[in-house]
Amino acid sequence: MNSIVYTFIVIGCFFNLVGSIGLHRFPDIYTRLHAATKCTTFGSIFLVAAVMIQSVGTWGTEGMSSPQSVLTLHAFIALVCIVLTNPTSAHAIARAAHRSGVKPARAVVDDLEGDRHD
Amino acid sequence: MWLPVAVFLGVCILICLVRLILGPKAPSRIVGLDTINTLVVVSMVVLGAAFEQVIFLDVAIVYALLSFVTTLYIAKYIEKGKF
Amino acid sequence: MKAIKFLVSACVAFLLYLLLTTASGSLFLWSREELIIGAVFAIIVGMVTKDMVVKKSLRMLDPRRALLFVAYFFAVFLPAMAIANVDVVYRVITGRINPGIVKISPNLGNDLSLTLLANSITLTPGTLSVEVDEKTNDLYVHWINVKKQALEKMPRDYKAVCGSFPDWARRIAG
Known part of the structure; x- marks a missing residue:
């Protein structure tokens, strides 16, 4: 049980670090959004899963109405909030950036540029 | 075992903060802000496990939803140029 | 009603x-x-x-759709997301990118399935949904590594960009 928790923590920390570094490695906002959104969501899934696994381990001894089971449930709700809101806000930022005239750097093709109606 | 993880996430937040301060224009800054919001939510969950306090997780849920609304609002501002 | x-x-x-x-x-x-x-x-x-x-119908109360969503999430979506993250790690380390914005026509009928597809696209291999055309339900996708053969014909082939996600979205929320 403990080794699973440690593995999940290491994976989650690694992806969160890569997401933060990707913000500096990439040239423009769209590619930065790639790094920021994907890596932090994936890392968050693993870190919250580690918290949930560790607190599920105490259910057998303390029963359903202990603080630990509430911890599991609320961690799960927080995870659902992260997974739902993260891609949506990334989409909002990308759309706003393109409408305000930020061009994708080093782009080989931009279908959206010709199709703009307004 | 959870406190070192929280410190590590704090280091990640500092790295993103550099992008928030440098970021050439407003869109790049808001990408940094969005990343920081996600990392803060995760570190609150981790701190809740460290201190075994459920209230940290409730704050994390509310923070996740409110930061989402904030991001949408700033995106709207960048799009139109006014509130 | x-x-x-x-x-x-x-x-x-x-x-x-x-x-x-x-x-x-x-x-x-x-x-x-x-x-x-x-x-x-x-x-x-x-x-x-x-x-x-x-909104209009009560079709999402069907428990089969919920089961289908769970199956999609664990069998299709999570593996694709893991591959996507390894891919992003590779690009962060090497800095090798070839980006572009392409237009795909998934032909989805309603808002919910389009939302599901757009969020799936954002979280999986090298793609990020930028804009949606609300009249024709076309998606504009930022692609971090554009393949040459996908650019040949104008309604781009969505198989190359996002695999079988549109079919799943149609099955779950169509």
Whole structure:
């Protein structure tokens, strides 16, 4: 049980670090959004899963109405909030950036540029 | 075992903060802000496990939803140029 | 129809309240006060949001769609997301990118399936949805590593960009 928790923590920390570094490695906002959104969501899934696994381990001894089971449930709700809101806000930022005239750097093709109606 | 993880996430937040301060224009800054919001939510969950306090997780849920609304609002501002 | 709409949204709100207040008392995990306050707020929220929670039909109440969504999430979506993250790690380390914005036509009928598809695209291999054309339901996708053969014909082949996701989105919420 403990080794699973440690593995999940290491994976989650690694992806969160890569997401933060990707913000500096990439040239423009769209590619930065790639790094920021994907890596932090994936890392968050693993870190919250580690918290949930560790607190599920105490259910057998303390029963359903202990603080630990509430911890599991609320961690799960927080995870659902992260997974739902993260891609949506990334989409909002990308759309706003393109409408305000930020061009994708080093782009080989931009279908959206010709199709703009307004 | 959870406190070192929280410190590590704090280091990640500092790295993103550099992008928030440098970021050439407003869109790049808001990408940094969005990343920081996600990392803060995760570190609150981790701190809740460290201190075994459920209230940290409730704050994390509310923070996740409110930061989402904030991001949408700033995106709207960048799009139109006014509130 | 109005009564069913109200009932569905009030039930959703009440279940969410129960989920957030688990283990508050002895009356089967909840205390009496929490149950009463939850019911009152669920009725208010149900009255306010009944037109937002249920749009036209009640098709999402079918339990088969929920099962299909769980199957999609664990069997299709999570592996694709893991591959995507390894790919992003590779690009962060080497800095090798070839980006572009392409237009795909998934031919989805309603908003919910399009939302599901757009969020899936954002979280999986090298793609990020930028803009949607609300008249024709076309998606504009930022692609971090554009393949040459996908650019040949003008309605781009969505198989190359996002695999089988549009078919799954149509099956779950179509």
